[in-house]
Amino acid sequence: MAVVQAPIAHHLLLCATPTKALCCPDPAIGAASWEALKRLVRELALEDPQRPGGIVLRTKADCLRICSEGPILLVWPEGIVYGAVTPERIERILHEHVIGGEPIEAWILRRQPFSPPAAPASGP
Numbered sequence: 001m002a003v004v005q006a007p008i009a010h011h012l013l014l015c016a017t018p019t020k021a022l023c024c025p026d027p028a029i030g031a032a033s034w035e036a037l038k039r040l041v042r043e044l045a046l047e048d049p050q051r052p053g054g055i056v057l058r059t060k061a062d063c064l065r066i067c068s069e070g071p072i073l074l075v076w077p078e079g080i081v082y083g084a085v086t087p088e089r090i091e092r093i094l095h096e097h098v099i100g101g102e103p104i105e106a107w108i109l110r111r112q113p114f115s116p117p118a119a120p121a122s123g124p
């Protein structure tokens with residue numbers, strides 16, 4: 001039997017302490033950013049299943065295929081990639097983008113949205 005899960009508002013993926021350290025040459029900043037992301041998601045009650053609009057998931061990724069200007073934070077569903085994140089930047093991104101709905105343009109490295117779903121094939 002499938003478990004009913006709260007709707008997901010955002011999924012945040014952080015490449016902070018990658019194995020090959022390509023995007024994030026200072027592992028201390030990456031580790032501090034990951035700790036800040038976990039703490040703030042919890043403190044801001046973004047994982048609360050009763051949260052209007054849905055919960056916020058966070059995942060530590062080993063590489064997000066950007067590999068420079070890290071630590072890299074990818075925010076779905078918008079597909080917005082932030083570079084050079086720090087604990088302070090993560091706090092602002094959570095407040096202004098994730099909660100407030102206003103991405104912080106100055107820190108965006110690129111946008112990589114999903115392509116629209118393909119139209120269903122027409123019948124014979």
Ligand code: FES
Nearest residue numbers: 015023063064067
């Ligand atoms: S190593 Fe961080 S994006 Fe590739």
